[in-house]
Amino acid sequence: MEKTLNAKELIGISVISQEGDPLGKVAHVRINPSAMHIEGFLISRGIFREPWYVGRTYIEKISAASIILTIQPLMLLKGKRVVDAEGKVLGKIKEIARNGDANVLKSIIVKHFFKKEFSLPASAIESAGKSVLLKKSYGEKTQFRK
Amino acid sequence: MSNKKDLEKSIEKRKLKRSDQRILLQMIKQNISIKELENAVTSDDVLGKEVIDSKGEFLGVVESLFIDPETVEVAGIAIDKGLLKKGLIIGKSYIKNIAPHAIFLNIQPAYNLKGMIVFDREGKKMGAIREVQIHGTKNEIENIVIKSSIGELTIPSEYVKHIGDNVFLNETKENLLKLNQAS
Numbered sequence: 001m002e003k004t005l006n007a008k009e010l011i012g013i014s015v016i017s018q019e020g021d022p023l024g025k026v027a028h029v030r031i032n033p034s035a036m037h038i039e040g041f042l043i044s045r046g047i048f049r050e051p052w053y054v055g056r057t058y059i060e061k062i063s064a065a066s067i068i069l070t071i072q073p074l075m076l077l078k079g080k081r082v083v084d085a086e087g088k089v090l091g092k093i094k095e096i097a098r099n100g101d102a103n104v105l106k107s108i109i110v111k112h113f114f115k116k117e118f119s120l121p122a123s124a125i126e127s128a129g130k131s132v133l134l135k136k137s138y139g140e141k142t143q144f145r146k
Numbered sequence: 147m148s149n150k151k152d153l154e155k156s157i158e159k160r161k162l163k164r165s166d167q168r169i170l171l172q173m174i175k176q177n178i179s180i181k182e183l184e185n186a187v188t189s190d191d192v193l194g195k196e197v198i199d200s201k202g203e204f205l206g207v208v209e210s211l212f213i214d215p216e217t218v219e220v221a222g223i224a225i226d227k228g229l230l231k232k233g234l235i236i237g238k239s240y241i242k243n244i245a246p247h248a249i250f251l252n253i254q255p256a257y258n259l260k261g262m263i264v265f266d267r268e269g270k271k272m273g274a275i276r277e278v279q280i281h282g283t284k285n286e287i288e289n290i291v292i293k294s295s296i297g298e299l300t301i302p303s304e305y306v307k308h309i310g311d312n313v314f315l316n317e318t319k320e321n322l323l324k325l326n327q328a329s
Binding site for chain 1: 196203269308313
């Protein structure tokens with residue numbers, strides 16, 4: 001039992017994403033009673049924010065200090081700026097669509113002031129960091145799918 | 147003749163400023179070669195543009211464009227990061243491309259690590275980066291100086307495992323404290 005952790009001690013510890021973003025604190029530990037293993041964790045993100053559930057497959061490391069994930073949760077993309085290949089800011093991410101329940105991006109919904117929101121497929125994205133950079137440029141007259 | 151006409155048409159089709167279009171069309175009429183200028187941009191196109199690093203962070207706007215007077219080549223740019231913030235100078239080798247609306251870099255400037263939270267191998271928070279020490283003038287980190295609850299810690303770059311929105315180290319807090327005390 002020396003190298004084990006007491007499940008009680010996991011409640012309230014920080015959960016950190018792959019890129020080092022503090023996501024919240026462990027609110028619940030979910031256990032599979034037949035397989036006798038941890039299924040996942042419910043992460044509390046504060047009073048006014050919906051908690052997140054993270055399955056065991058996304059956990060890289062559990063220590064007494066924190067839980068480090070193997071992923072950057074897609075929900076973190078919300079609110080980020082979307083920039084095309086010409087450096088033009090197309091808007092901010094209003095919503096994301098995933099493939100099923102997995103942390104795999106299907107598409108993003110982008111909204112800019114005074115303009116209608118539009119959808120872009122995951123394949124249009126070059127990289128996602130502080131902003132989301134797109135692979136190509138989108139001129140003023142580009143028709144976007146809603 | 148047909149080449150001239152084709153050139154003129156291609157200039158008119160491109161989204162250039164009227165003044166630039168006029169200059170290029172004048173040069174064609176005077177039989178001055180504009181081959182090198184066809185895809186060129188002016189300093190006006192660069193100054194005042196947003197600069198975006200490889201992680202998509204908006205660093206500031208181009209304040210100055212530096213030219214090497216001996217080679218007549220662009221040497222780099224100075225970035226204005228805003229009121230009360232120290233500017234940044236970027237060499238041309240770190241510029242990925244000059245796009246119509248922004249300048250893209252192929253790096254995340256090391257100085258941008260300042261303020262990031264540092265976690266040890268166990269995910270224990272060590273503190274925030276107060277200073278980044280780089281190798282000479284290159285964008286290579288030599289050490290990071292962390293402001294922690296027990297004072298300042300200097301961590302060599304070999305202990306940096308991953309840099310994302312914050313920094314992960316590849317050693318435990320306890321071992322790093324011992325190393326700091328020893329040195």
